[in-house]
Amino acid sequence: MDSLLFNPSWHTKLESLLHTGKAAGADLVEIFLENTDYSSVLAEQDSITSVNPAFGRGAGIRVFHGSHDGFVSTNDLSEKGLNIALEQALGMLGLQIPKTINSKFDGLQDFNDFAIYKNNWLSDCPSLNESSTKLLEATLLLKKKGKHLSVRRSSYSRSWQEVLVAASDGTFNRDVRLHQSIGVNALAQDGEHRASIGRRYGTSGIPEDLTQWIPEKTADEICDSTAVMLYADYVEAGQMPAVLANKFGGVIFHEACGHLLETTQIERGTSPFVDKLNSKIAHHSVTAVDEGFTEGAFGSLSMDDEGMAPQKTILIKDGILKNFLSDRAGELRTGNKRTGSGRRQSHTFAAASRMRNTYIAAGKYSPKELISSVDSGLYCKSMGGGSVGPTGQFNFSVEEGYLIENGKLTKPVKGATLIGEAQDIMPRISMCANDLDLAAGFCGSISGNINVTVGQPHIKVDSITVGGR
Amino acid sequence: MxxxxxxxxxxxxxxxxxxxxxxxxxxxxxxxxxxxxxxxxxxxxxxxxxxxxxxxxxxxxxxxxxxxxxxxxxxxxxxxxxxxxxxxxxxxxxxxxxxxxxxxxxxxxxxxxxxxxxxxxxxxxxxxxxxxxxxxxxxxxxxxxxxxxxxxxxxxxxxxxxxxxxxxxxxxxxxxxxxxxxxxxxxxxxxxxxxxxxxxxxxxxxxxxxxxxxxxxxxxxxxxxxTIRHLNYEPVKTDKYLVCFMPDAFLELINAFSNIFNARSIIDGISLSNMDSLGKKIAVPQLCIHDNALNPSNIGALNFDGEGTPVSRLCLIDDGALVNLLHSEATARKFGVNPTGHAGLGAKVSVGPDWLEISKSNNNCINKLEFNSKDYLGKFILIENLNALHAGVKASQGSFSLPFDGWLVDNQEMRSIEAATVAGDIRQLLQNIQAIEDTQHVTHMGISPHIWIDNLSITGEA
Incomplete structure (x- = not known):
C-alpha cells in the first residue's frame, strides 16, 4: 500500500490546473499521472543472471485547441512542476495563462476509482525468490527434455502501474494495472543446423499468475518444436494457400488490418479503409472484434489512458467494415466516436488509438477441414512478429511451418515470411475454424510499446506471397 | 561550439x-x-x-x-x-x-x-x-x-x-x-x-x-x-538475382547481425561466432568494418559508455578477418583484453555497436567483379531499405527474410518493385560479396559504400 500515490486529495490541485488551462483558452485539458513499479528476472542455463527492478513517476499534460494539441511530459509531480508543464503546453498552441481567472469551469466529477479491489496487487505478486525458483525450474526442464539445446533462457517481467486521469470534461478516474509475462526460449545446435524457438505468455490483473503457470507444458512445446525445426529445410518462395494456426496466428489480422482501422491511420489518410465504413472489405466468413475486457487478457483494461471504460468494438461483421478504433484526438479529427482505445506506453507519450484484445471470431469448420482443403500450401504453426508499412503493406515471419501436400501436413520448413497488402489479403481469408484462442503480445507504434492480445481460430488464406529461398 | x-x-x-x-x-x-x-x-x-x-x-x-x-x-x-x-x-x-x-x-x-x-x-x-x-x-x-x-x-x-x-x-x-x-x-x-x-x-x-x-x-x-522514383512500379519475378545493397540497407543488415562481433553474445552462446573465431576469415578479403562512435558524422555521440569506459575507434573486421570484439568490462575480463567502450550499465551488462564504418580494404582492393551502381549495364536488384528487421532476422541462426524497398535495374533503367522479400544467410552473404564500391556514404546509422552480392533469393510474384 506504501507504493500508492493517487487519491481524491489530488482533486483541488488538478482542478485548479484544468481551470487555468480552460481560462487560457484551451478547448480541453487532460492530465495523466503515472506511478510505476517494474521488475524483471532472467534465468540463463541454470543461473539467475539478471534482476532489474525499476520505479518512477511522471505526468503527461495535453491541451487541445481547435484540431491541434500540445503535449508536455515531466517527471516533476510537484505543483510547480505541473504548472510549468501546463504553461509550456498552452504556450505551444499560442495560449497564455490570464492574470486573473474569471471564466467558469464546471469542475471535476466525483472520484471514480477503478482500482478499489486492486490496491494490494503489487504486494500480492510473486517475490523475487518465487519468480527465480519458477524460472530455474523451466530452464532445468528444458535441459532434461531437450536435445542439442545450447542455450536455455526463461524470463519474467512484472509491470505495475497506478494512473490518474483528470480532464476538463470532468473526468477524474484512477486505476491500477498489472501485467505479467513469462518468456521461455531455447536455441538448438547440431553442427551447422540451428533452430531457436520461444514461447511467451502474458496476463493482466492476476497477481498469482506465475504460480499458475505450468513450466512443464511450455518446456514440452519448445523441445518438440526445436527437435522438428533443427533439421528443417528452407521454404521455397512463391504464392500459395496458407493455413495459419490459432492464438498468435492472429498477428496477421493485427498487422494486416487492425492497425489500419485505428483513427491515427485514418486521420493521416494512410489506411486503404479510410472511406470503406459499411463496405465489404473482407471475405464474408470474417468477423473481427477488438475489446478491452476479456478477463485476464494481456490487452484488457478497466479504463483506457484517457479515462474511458473500454468497449467491445465490432470491427468487421461478416466481411463488412463496421467501426474504427478511436481516441480523443481521433474523434476530434475524424468524427469517429471514442471506443476506449486511447492507449500509451507511459506518461511520456500522448495517448493514441490503439488495439486491445483483437481477434477474428470463431467459424464453423474444424482445423482439419481447413488443412484437408489445401492441395499444396503452407501450414504456419507458430508465428514470429510482423509489421505494417505506411501504405498498408504487411509482413510477418513464420517461426514454425510445415508443407501441406494433398491435404496433409508433411515436412517442416523454416525461413518463411508472409507479405501482402491488407485490402488484397482480407477477402482471401475464406475459412475460419471453431478453435478461437488468444495470445499475449507487445505492439509498438506511435504511442510506444503497449500490451495487447492477438487471436484467431485456425484460418485459411486462399493465396499469399511466401518469402523464402 | x-x-x-x-x-x-x-x-x-x-x-x-x-x-x-x-x-x-x-x-x-x-x-x-x-x-x-x-x-x-x-x-x-x-x-x-x-x-x-x-x-x-x-x-x-x-x-x-x-x-x-x-x-x-x-x-x-x-x-x-x-x-x-x-x-x-x-x-x-x-x-x-x-x-x-x-x-x-x-x-x-x-x-x-x-x-x-x-x-x-x-x-x-x-x-x-x-x-x-x-x-x-x-x-x-x-x-x-x-x-x-x-x-x-x-x-x-x-x-x-x-x-x-x-x-x-x-x-x-x-x-x-x-x-x-x-x-x-x-x-x-x-x-x-x-x-x-x-x-x-x-x-x-x-x-x-x-x-x-x-x-x-x-x-x-x-x-x-x-517517392517519385517508386511511382513507376511493377511486381518482380521470384528468382535469384545479383543484388546491390545501398549504404542504409547494408548497415541495417550488419547491425541486425552484430552478434558476430559481440563478446556478450559469444559468451551467451547466441552469436554466430565463438570463442575461437578471432583471427578467422568470416568475409571476403575486401571487407573492413570498424566501430567508431567518435566519427564526426555521428551526431549526438558521447565519449564514454555506460561503465565509464572511453569510446574509441575499433577495427572489427579487417581484410575479411574478425580481429576484435565489442566488450564490456565483464566480457573483456573473460577474453583477457580491455573493455572497448560499448557497454550499457546493468547487473548483466549489455554490449552493442555505436556507429559502423564499412569500407573496402586498402590491401585487397580488387573486387571479384567490378560493379558500380551508377553505370552497371546488366540486370540487378538495388535495395534501398530493409523493413521489419525485428521479425525477419533470425540473428542466432544467421538467416534473414526481409521485405525491402528497391528497384529492378536493367540496362540502367530503374523500375520500382511493388512488394518483395530478400532472403539469405549472413555468413554466406559475407563470403559472397562480389564488389565493394569505393565511395562511402554517410547515413544516420553509419558509413558504407554500395555492396554487391550475387545469387540472393528475391520473392515477388510466382
Missing part, C-alpha cells in the same frame, strides 16, 4: 546534486562499493498536417541507475526516474535487495579504464530554435515536398525535433564522467498516388547538431526523389 568533455557539468546533475547525495546515502547505508549512471534529456518536437500543427510535444526525462555490490560481492541494480533523495534512497534499497540474487558466476566490476583520459567530442551546434520556429520550418518543408510533384498528395509521417541530453557516470572509487550534447532531426515520409495505381511511399531522415545545421532542403529533395 559545444564541447563534450568530462569537466562540463550538466544542469540536471547540479540541480539534483547527485554526487553529494549518493555519497551521503551510501555512507548511511554502509554500502562500500557502488556506481551510478544518470541521464537527463529535454526534447521538443512538432508534427504537421497540411500546414497545421498536428502535435507539438515537449518532454523532460531523468533516469538514474544505481548498482551496488553487497558483502558477498554480488551485484544488484535498480533504476528510477525519481532523482529526489527519497527516490535515490529507495533505489539503493532496491539494488541491495536485488544483489541477493546477483549472479555468482559472473559479477561485473568497475571498468579499469573508467578514470582514463577521455577523447573530447567537438560538435559544432547552435542554440535550439524553439518550438514555434521548428514548427514553421516543418510547415514549410511539408509544403515544399507536396508541391515538388503532382503525385505527392501528403506527408503523413513527419517530424522535427530538438534534443538536449546529458549523461553521468560515477563510482565509489572516484571515477566521474560527465557528458552532454544536443541534436536536431527531421523526417519526411511522403505518400504519392497516381490514378488507378497503388499508393507509394518513401522518405528521408536528416540529423544534425542543431536545427540551424539541419539539411532540411536535402531532406525534402531526397524524400521527393525517392
Amino acid at each position: 559545444i564541447v563534450n568533455n568530462n569537466n562540463s557539468k550538466s544542469n540536471f546533475i547540479e540541480e539534483f546534486n547527485l554526487k553529494d547525495e549518493i555519497y551521503k546515502l551510501t555512507t548511511q547505508k554502509s554500502i562500500k562499493k557502488w556506481d551510478i549512471g544518470a541521464s537527463s534529456s529535454n526534447d521538443i518536437s512538432v508534427q504537421v498536417d497540411k500546414g497545421n500543427p498536428k502535435q507539438l510535444k515537449a518532454s523532460q526525462r531523468n533516469q538514474v541507475t544505481v548498482r551496488v555490490w553487497n558483502k558477498e560481492d554480488r551485484i544488484g541494480i535498480t533504476s528510477t526516474s525519481d532523482l529526489s533523495p527519497i527516490g535515490l534512497s529507495k533505489a539503493l534499497d532496491g539494488a541491495l535487495l536485488a544483489s541477493e540474487y546477483g549472479n555468482t558466476s559472473e559479477t561485473p566490476q568497475f571498468s579499469p579504464l573508467a578514470k582514463d583520459k577521455i577523447n573530447e567530442i567537438h560538435s559544432a551546434g547552435s542554440k535550439g530554435q524553439g518550438i514555434q520556429k521548428i514548427f514553421e520550418y516543418l510547415q514549410e518543408a511539408e509544403e515544399k515536398l507536396i508541391n515538388s510533384h503532382p503525385a505527392i498528395e501528403s506527408v503523413p509521417y513527419n517530424g522535427l525535433a530538438e534534443t538536449n541530453f546529458a549523461r553521468m557516470y560515477l563510482n565509489s572509487e572516484g571515477a566521474l564522467r560527465y557528458g552532454s550534447n544536443q541534436q536536431a532531426s527531421i523526417y519526411l515520409y511522403a505518400k504519392a498516388l497516381e490514378s488507378g495505381r497503388k499508393p507509394r511511399s518513401s522518405g528521408s531522415i536528416k540529423i544534425a547538431n542543431s536545427t540551424f545545421d539541419l539539411d532540411i532542403q536535402g531532406c525534402i529533395e531526397e524524400a521527393s526523389l525517392k
Whole structure:
C-alpha cells in the first residue's frame, strides 16, 4: 500500500490546473499521472543472471485547441512542476495563462476509482525468490527434455502501474494495472543446423499468475518444436494457400488490418479503409472484434489512458467494415466516436488509438477441414512478429511451418515470411475454424510499446506471397 | 561550439546534486562499493498536417541507475526516474535487495579504464530554435515536398525535433564522467498516388547538431526523389538475382547481425561466432568494418559508455578477418583484453555497436567483379531499405527474410518493385560479396559504400 500515490486529495490541485488551462483558452485539458513499479528476472542455463527492478513517476499534460494539441511530459509531480508543464503546453498552441481567472469551469466529477479491489496487487505478486525458483525450474526442464539445446533462457517481467486521469470534461478516474509475462526460449545446435524457438505468455490483473503457470507444458512445446525445426529445410518462395494456426496466428489480422482501422491511420489518410465504413472489405466468413475486457487478457483494461471504460468494438461483421478504433484526438479529427482505445506506453507519450484484445471470431469448420482443403500450401504453426508499412503493406515471419501436400501436413520448413497488402489479403481469408484462442503480445507504434492480445481460430488464406529461398 | 568533455557539468546533475547525495546515502547505508549512471534529456518536437500543427510535444526525462555490490560481492541494480533523495534512497534499497540474487558466476566490476583520459567530442551546434520556429520550418518543408510533384498528395509521417541530453557516470572509487550534447532531426515520409495505381511511399531522415545545421532542403529533395522514383512500379519475378545493397540497407543488415562481433553474445552462446573465431576469415578479403562512435558524422555521440569506459575507434573486421570484439568490462575480463567502450550499465551488462564504418580494404582492393551502381549495364536488384528487421532476422541462426524497398535495374533503367522479400544467410552473404564500391556514404546509422552480392533469393510474384 506504501507504493500508492493517487487519491481524491489530488482533486483541488488538478482542478485548479484544468481551470487555468480552460481560462487560457484551451478547448480541453487532460492530465495523466503515472506511478510505476517494474521488475524483471532472467534465468540463463541454470543461473539467475539478471534482476532489474525499476520505479518512477511522471505526468503527461495535453491541451487541445481547435484540431491541434500540445503535449508536455515531466517527471516533476510537484505543483510547480505541473504548472510549468501546463504553461509550456498552452504556450505551444499560442495560449497564455490570464492574470486573473474569471471564466467558469464546471469542475471535476466525483472520484471514480477503478482500482478499489486492486490496491494490494503489487504486494500480492510473486517475490523475487518465487519468480527465480519458477524460472530455474523451466530452464532445468528444458535441459532434461531437450536435445542439442545450447542455450536455455526463461524470463519474467512484472509491470505495475497506478494512473490518474483528470480532464476538463470532468473526468477524474484512477486505476491500477498489472501485467505479467513469462518468456521461455531455447536455441538448438547440431553442427551447422540451428533452430531457436520461444514461447511467451502474458496476463493482466492476476497477481498469482506465475504460480499458475505450468513450466512443464511450455518446456514440452519448445523441445518438440526445436527437435522438428533443427533439421528443417528452407521454404521455397512463391504464392500459395496458407493455413495459419490459432492464438498468435492472429498477428496477421493485427498487422494486416487492425492497425489500419485505428483513427491515427485514418486521420493521416494512410489506411486503404479510410472511406470503406459499411463496405465489404473482407471475405464474408470474417468477423473481427477488438475489446478491452476479456478477463485476464494481456490487452484488457478497466479504463483506457484517457479515462474511458473500454468497449467491445465490432470491427468487421461478416466481411463488412463496421467501426474504427478511436481516441480523443481521433474523434476530434475524424468524427469517429471514442471506443476506449486511447492507449500509451507511459506518461511520456500522448495517448493514441490503439488495439486491445483483437481477434477474428470463431467459424464453423474444424482445423482439419481447413488443412484437408489445401492441395499444396503452407501450414504456419507458430508465428514470429510482423509489421505494417505506411501504405498498408504487411509482413510477418513464420517461426514454425510445415508443407501441406494433398491435404496433409508433411515436412517442416523454416525461413518463411508472409507479405501482402491488407485490402488484397482480407477477402482471401475464406475459412475460419471453431478453435478461437488468444495470445499475449507487445505492439509498438506511435504511442510506444503497449500490451495487447492477438487471436484467431485456425484460418485459411486462399493465396499469399511466401518469402523464402 | 559545444564541447563534450568530462569537466562540463550538466544542469540536471547540479540541480539534483547527485554526487553529494549518493555519497551521503551510501555512507548511511554502509554500502562500500557502488556506481551510478544518470541521464537527463529535454526534447521538443512538432508534427504537421497540411500546414497545421498536428502535435507539438515537449518532454523532460531523468533516469538514474544505481548498482551496488553487497558483502558477498554480488551485484544488484535498480533504476528510477525519481532523482529526489527519497527516490535515490529507495533505489539503493532496491539494488541491495536485488544483489541477493546477483549472479555468482559472473559479477561485473568497475571498468579499469573508467578514470582514463577521455577523447573530447567537438560538435559544432547552435542554440535550439524553439518550438514555434521548428514548427514553421516543418510547415514549410511539408509544403515544399507536396508541391515538388503532382503525385505527392501528403506527408503523413513527419517530424522535427530538438534534443538536449546529458549523461553521468560515477563510482565509489572516484571515477566521474560527465557528458552532454544536443541534436536536431527531421523526417519526411511522403505518400504519392497516381490514378488507378497503388499508393507509394518513401522518405528521408536528416540529423544534425542543431536545427540551424539541419539539411532540411536535402531532406525534402531526397524524400521527393525517392517517392517519385517508386511511382513507376511493377511486381518482380521470384528468382535469384545479383543484388546491390545501398549504404542504409547494408548497415541495417550488419547491425541486425552484430552478434558476430559481440563478446556478450559469444559468451551467451547466441552469436554466430565463438570463442575461437578471432583471427578467422568470416568475409571476403575486401571487407573492413570498424566501430567508431567518435566519427564526426555521428551526431549526438558521447565519449564514454555506460561503465565509464572511453569510446574509441575499433577495427572489427579487417581484410575479411574478425580481429576484435565489442566488450564490456565483464566480457573483456573473460577474453583477457580491455573493455572497448560499448557497454550499457546493468547487473548483466549489455554490449552493442555505436556507429559502423564499412569500407573496402586498402590491401585487397580488387573486387571479384567490378560493379558500380551508377553505370552497371546488366540486370540487378538495388535495395534501398530493409523493413521489419525485428521479425525477419533470425540473428542466432544467421538467416534473414526481409521485405525491402528497391528497384529492378536493367540496362540502367530503374523500375520500382511493388512488394518483395530478400532472403539469405549472413555468413554466406559475407563470403559472397562480389564488389565493394569505393565511395562511402554517410547515413544516420553509419558509413558504407554500395555492396554487391550475387545469387540472393528475391520473392515477388510466382
